[in-house]
Each structure stands twice: as structure tokens, then as C-alpha cells.
Amino acid sequence: MGKMGLSHAAIVNPHPSVDMVAVCDTSSLVLDVFRKFSKVNVYTDYTRMIEKENLNFIVIATPTRLHYPMAKFALEEGLHVFCEKPLCLNTNEGIELLRIAEQKKLINQVSYHNNFVGTFRELNRLLEVGIIGDLVHFTGEAYGSVITSDRGGTWRSDPKEGGGCLMDYASHVINLIQEIIGKPVSSKGSILKKIYSKEVDDAVYSLLVLQDGLTGNLSVNWCDASYRKMSTSLTIYGTKGKMICDATELKIFLDEANLKENLPKAWTMKYLTNLAIPVNFNLRGEEYSAQIDNFVDCVVNKKNTQINSFEQALYTDKVIEFIIADSKK
Amino acid sequence: MMMDKVLFGDNQFFAVSHLSDEKSREQAIRFKDDSAIIRVLDQAREVGINTFMCTTHDRVSNICDYLRENPEKYRDFQIYPCMPYAHKYANAVTENGYLGTIRKYVPGSYLGTFAKGGIAYVRKDFIGLMEILVDAEMKMFKGINTPVIFIQNVIVDLILGLKMFEVFREYDFYIRKKYNAEPGYITMNMPAMYEALCSVGIENPIICSSINKIGFRMSGGKELYEKYLTEKTFRPIAMQVLAAGALYPQEAIEYLGKFPKIESVLFGASSKNHIRETKELIETYLGSGK
Numbered sequence: 001m002g003k004m005g006l007s008h009a010a011i012v013n014p015h016p017s018v019d020m021v022a023v024c025d026t027s028s029l030v031l032d033v034f035r036k037f038s039k040v041n042v043y044t045d046y047t048r049m050i051e052k053e054n055l056n057f058i059v060i061a062t063p064t065r066l067h068y069p070m071a072k073f074a075l076e077e078g079l080h081v082f083c084e085k086p087l088c089l090n091t092n093e094g095i096e097l098l099r100i101a102e103q104k105k106l107i108n109q110v111s112y113h114n115n116f117v118g119t120f121r122e123l124n125r126l127l128e129v130g131i132i133g134d135l136v137h138f139t140g141e142a143y144g145s146v147i148t149s150d151r152g153g154t155w156r157s158d159p160k161e162g163g164g165c166l167m168d169y170a171s172h173v174i175n176l177i178q179e180i181i182g183k184p185v186s187s188k189g190s191i192l193k194k195i196y197s198k199e200v201d202d203a204v205y206s207l208l209v210l211q212d213g214l215t216g217n218l219s220v221n222w223c224d225a226s227y228r229k230m231s232t233s234l235t236i237y238g239t240k241g242k243m244i245c246d247a248t249e250l251k252i253f254l255d256e257a258n259l260k261e262n263l264p265k266a267w268t269m270k271y272l273t274n275l276a277i278p279v280n281f282n283l284r285g286e287e288y289s290a291q292i293d294n295f296v297d298c299v300v301n302k303k304n305t306q307i308n309s310f311e312q313a314l315y316t317d318k319v320i321e322f323i324i325a326d327s328k329k
Numbered sequence: 330m331m332m333d334k335v336l337f338g339d340n341q342f343f344a345v346s347h348l349s350d351e352k353s354r355e356q357a358i359r360f361k362d363d364s365a366i367i368r369v370l371d372q373a374r375e376v377g378i379n380t381f382m383c384t385t386h387d388r389v390s391n392i393c394d395y396l397r398e399n400p401e402k403y404r405d406f407q408i409y410p411c412m413p414y415a416h417k418y419a420n421a422v423t424e425n426g427y428l429g430t431i432r433k434y435v436p437g438s439y440l441g442t443f444a445k446g447g448i449a450y451v452r453k454d455f456i457g458l459m460e461i462l463v464d465a466e467m468k469m470f471k472g473i474n475t476p477v478i479f480i481q482n483v484i485v486d487l488i489l490g491l492k493m494f495e496v497f498r499e500y501d502f503y504i505r506k507k508y509n510a511e512p513g514y515i516t517m518n519m520p521a522m523y524e525a526l527c528s529v530g531i532e533n534p535i536i537c538s539s540i541n542k543i544g545f546r547m548s549g550g551k552e553l554y555e556k557y558l559t560e561k562t563f564r565p566i567a568m569q570v571l572a573a574g575a576l577y578p579q580e581a582i583e584y585l586g587k588f589p590k591i592e593s594v595l596f597g598a599s600s601k602n603h604i605r606e607t608k609e610l611i612e613t614y615l616g617s618g619k
Contacts, residue, residue, distance in 0.1 A: 010490025
């Protein structure tokens with residue numbers, strides 16, 4: 001379990017409707033910690049864990065390459081699946097997972113947590129009511145300092161494992177664009193740039209074209225040491241104004257006041273403090289708990305998720321695929 | 330020993346704004362030199378604030394050097410360290426993996442001491458590893474008065490969520506024994522944390538958590554927090570009292586006044602006026618005293 005595995009475990013575990021009974025990892029260091037300090041059963045083989053334990057659902061937080069075989073096995077055994085992003089290394093794998101999940105009527109969700117961030121939710125709502133008129137252009141960005149030297153040694157620097165900035169960082173931005181602005185259908189001028197890494201991309205630049213012809217720039221770089229942590233933002237230009245949104249604030253500029261939304265002409269700032277989703281347990285931000293709450297709620301009430309289903313994540317994988325193809329042209 | 334009523338925080342110095350990524354960047358530029366930080370700390374001292382509660386950020390080490398070089402000036406000044414600076418480790422884990430991170434941050438002598446077992450030894454002695462990491466983080470504070478030593482919320486809440494409560498007891502024991510200090514816990518989940526500490530026999534703990542009128546970052550809801558602040562026996566520190574700027578100081582601090590058990594209020598600010606005003610408000614509604 002990496003950071004996300006531990007994080008999901010620490011959020012699932014205290015959930016009042018969940019009894020976390022087992023963890024599986026290849027690291028004996030991690031398993032020893034669980035052995036020593038907790039009561040959960042530990043495994044090094046997920047197939048054995050799934051066969052031996054009486055499970056309802058599983059959370060998969062492994063290198064991307066393993067999502068497909070693990071999720072496939074879990075779904076075939078009748079388990080609901082919450083999986084880290086991106087869904088799979090290629091769309092063929094994702095299509096198969098989705099088919100099995102739908103056929104067996106199993107709940108499926110992917111960890112695109114930005115869709116549970118209050119500011120992005122508000123951005124989505126305001127776009128739906130057409131607050132800035134017809135959309136003209138957008139920019140989707142993410143920057144952070146994950147790789148700041150050429151000494152990389154984890155799966156994130158291995159293309160076969162699903163490493164690289166496009167799969168890891170840019171997938172978040174692509175998913176946000178797709179869910180909030182619209183589905184990209186093609187890309188132009190895509191560049192996958194190596195900065196420190198030898199085998200994977202460290203930056204992604206692309207012009208995305210959406211279904212209705214709307215265009216926008218994708219600009220993502222995970223080697224930017226000026227960022228303390230990942231910063232993801234969308235800027236959307238319309239005929240009546242523009243909006244700039246990140247995980248902490250939403251800035252709205254309107255050419256004319258909007259009385260219905262009680263928004264004045266020119267700038268308005270909306271902050272996460274007033275928009276965050278209330279949660280019962282908070283580890284690193286409400287969104288990580290809110291997405292697990294949503295998944296558990298769907299499992300308990302046997303209803304499909306409206307947010308971050310495999311189907312939605314599969315579309316993100318499709319965009320990743322055509323950006324890669326475009327970059328090779 | 331009671332803590333000071335007013336504790337001065339460090340988020341503003343290290344580009345941590347919960348309200349705005351943009352504000353974070355502005356702050357990063359304003360405080361790029363250590364002298365700018367020291368100037369604001371001195372302004373806080375001038376209005377009578379003598380406790381600096383800060384992350385074990387690399388740059389705090391420079392501040393500590395300055396304090397040691399001017400012992401007369403900072404005779405009454407104390408630091409409450411908050412460890413670890415989690416981003417440092419999180420980025421290291423992403424880049425180097427767990428073992429790589431341990432190798433990077435655990436002093437060579439430790440691994441050397443157990444050369445026979447090496448990493449294998451670490452596996453069987455997590456508490457020993459925790460102690461070594463605490464010592465590594467505390468090194469920068471040598472010679473400085475650190476009467477309360479905190480674990481940051483990311484680590485506290487991770488351990489809390491994993492229900493590995495024994496780790497808290499070991500931390501508590503070690504901080505008292507080695508540093509003759511009070512252990513403190515920063516959390517986004519105060520009620521759950523209180524119960525966890527009780528379950529391992531830790532009494533009257535220092536718990537620092539968000540406490541504000543709009544319930545921001547108060548997991549489980551404001552009412553539950555209010556119940557604990559009224560009924561339970563612990564030493565609460567209120568942080569994020571302005572809800573990252575969503576509240577006006579007057580109404581924000583007035584709300585805290587409803588809970589006389591709040592021993593201290595943690596806040597950060599960059600201007601002398603703002604520091605003085607906030608301190609005066611805290612003293613008006615919660616008293617000034619030790």
C-alpha cells in the first residue's frame with residue numbers, strides 16, 4: 001500500500017457502516033505494521049484474501065497495471081469495487097471491467113476525488129445554469145513537485161506499470177474537464193515531455209476538442225518545485241464572463257450582474273470553507289472521505305454511483321489513449 | 330503547566346493558506362527570506378505573544394539558529410514543534426518508496442547500530458523507528474524551550490483511522506521521557522481522537538483541532554464538537570478559528586468564548602495590527618491568563 005492505499009484504509013476503517021477485515025500488500029514492512037498494531041488479517045495474495053474472507057467490497061490502490069487483473073477477479077467473485085485512478089492501462093481492459101460490473105450489477109467507482117471538492121462542484125453547478133453564457137475556451141492545469149530529480153525509482157517512473165504524468169496527474173484534469181465542461185473527442189498538438197524521468201513523461205501539453213467543438217488547453221507538469229503540493233485548476237471563458245476554479249477557491253467574473261445567483265457584475269470569490277461537503281472523518285481533505293461515503297452509500301443501498309463510475313473513468317482512459325496517439329504523430 | 334492563551338502559528342510563513350492557493354503563492358514570495366519571518370515573530374513578541382507553534386519545516390531550522398544566536402532577546406520565547414513536515418515524507422515516499430524514505434531520513438548511525446539486522450531490524454522495532462524519527466525532527470530545536478511537542482494531523486488522523494491507538498501511547502510515553510515535555514495532538518477529528526486517547530489510558534490530553542462558528546473542518550459536526558468541549562476533560566487548543574478567513578475575527582472569537590475550557594487559541598497573521606487585534610479579541614473573550 002502506498003500513500004493512497006493507507007489513506008483509503010484509514011478512511012474506510014472508521015466508517016460506521018464498514019468493517020475493514022483484511023489488507024493485502026506485497027510489502028512485509030507494511031503488513032508487519034498492521035500485524036503489530038491492528039486487528040485486521042493480512043495477506044500477500046489478493047486472490048487468497050478474496051477467497052478466504054467474506055467480503056462485500058474491495059478498495060484497489062496499486063500501480064495502475066494491476067487494476068485490471070485485480071478488479072476483474074474481484075468482480076467475478078461478486079465484490080463491489082472502488083479503484084484508484086486511472087482505471088486501466090488501456091481501454092480494452094476498462095471495457096471488459098465495465099461489462100462484468102454491469103452484468104453482475106456490482107457497484108463500481110474510481111478515485112477521481114476532485115469531483116467531490118466543493119469548489120469544483122459549485123463550478124459545475126454554475127456552468128449548468130449558464131452563468132458565463134456560451135463557452136469560448138478553457139484551460140485545465142495541474143502542477144506539483146512529485147519528481148524533482150532524475151533519481152526516480154518507484155512504479156511512477158515505469159511506463160509498463162502506468163507511471164508518468166499523463167496517467168497520474170493529467171488524468172485528474174482530463175476527468176474534471178470531461179465531467180464539468182464536456183467530453184473531449186480529439187486532441188491536437190499533444191506533447192508528452194520528459195524533464196527528469198528517463199522513461200515516462202513529466203509534462204503534458206495538448207489542445208483538446210470537445211463534442212460541441214469547444215476547445216481548451218491541457219497543461220500539466222509534475223516537476224514544478226514551486227508548488228508545495230498538487231494544484232489543479234480550471235479556467236473557463238464564456239461570452240458573459242469567466243471562472244477560475246481550484247480546490248480552495250472559485251473566482252467568478254461576470255460582464256453583467258446575475259440576480260438569480262445573487263452575483264454582482266465583475267469579480268466574486270467563493271471559498272471552499274462554505275462549499276465543503278460535511279464528513280464524519282477527515283484525513284487529508286473532505287473529498288477523500290466524501291467519495292468513500294458515496295461509494296459505501298451506493299453499496300448499502302444497492303444503487304449505481306452517479307459520480308466517478310467505471311464508465312466515466314473509462315472515458316478518461318480513452319482521452320489518455322488519443323492524447324498518446326496524437327503525441328506520436 | 331498551563332499553555333499561553335495565544336499561540337502564534339506558522340502557516341502564513343510557509344505558503345499554507347486553506348483559503349486560497351493564490352494567497353499561498355503570495356505568501357511564499359513575501360516570506361522567501363528568513364529575516365521576513367523573524368521580523369513578524371518579533372512583532373508578535375512585541376504585543377506579548379511568546380509561543381511559536383510551528384512545523385518542523387526545513388526553514389524553521391534557520392529560525393532556530395537565529396534564536397540560539399540571540400539568547401538574551403529570546404529568553405522568554407518558546408516553540409511548540411509540530412512534526413513531521415508531512416509533505417517532505419510524502420514526496421519522498423512517492424519518489425523513493427518506504428524503505429528508500431527510511432534510508433533517506435533515518436540517520437546512518439541508527440541503521441549502522443543495528444548493522445546485523447539493518448532494515449530487517451527496523452521491521453521488528455517500529456517504536457524504535459518512531460523514536461529515531463522524532464529525534465531527527467527535534468534535532469533543530471536543541472537548546473530551545475519546547476514544552477509541548479505535537480504530531481501533525483495528517484499522521485494523527487492516519488493512525489486514528491487505522492485504529493492503531495497503541496502508537497499514541499508510545500508517542501506519549503517517549504515525549505514525556507526523552508524531552509520532559511507534554512505530547513500534543515493535532516487532528517481534524519477531535520471527538521474520535523479524544524475517545525482513542527482515552528482508550529489507551531491517556532488522560533487530559535492536549536488536542537488541537539479546528540473550532541469555528543461555521544463548523545469548517547469539524548468532522549462529525551459542530552454540535553458534537555460543542556458537546557465534547559463542554560463535557561469532556563481535555564486541554565483543547567482551537568485552530569482555524571477564522572475558518573480560513575470565512576469569518577470576521579470579532580464573531581469568530583466571540584464564539585470561542587462560549588467554551589471556557591479552551592486553553593489556547595492558535596492563529597497566524599502577517600501584520601502587526603492584525604496580530605494585536607486578534608490577540609486582544611482572544612483575551613477579551615477567553616481571558617489572558619496562564
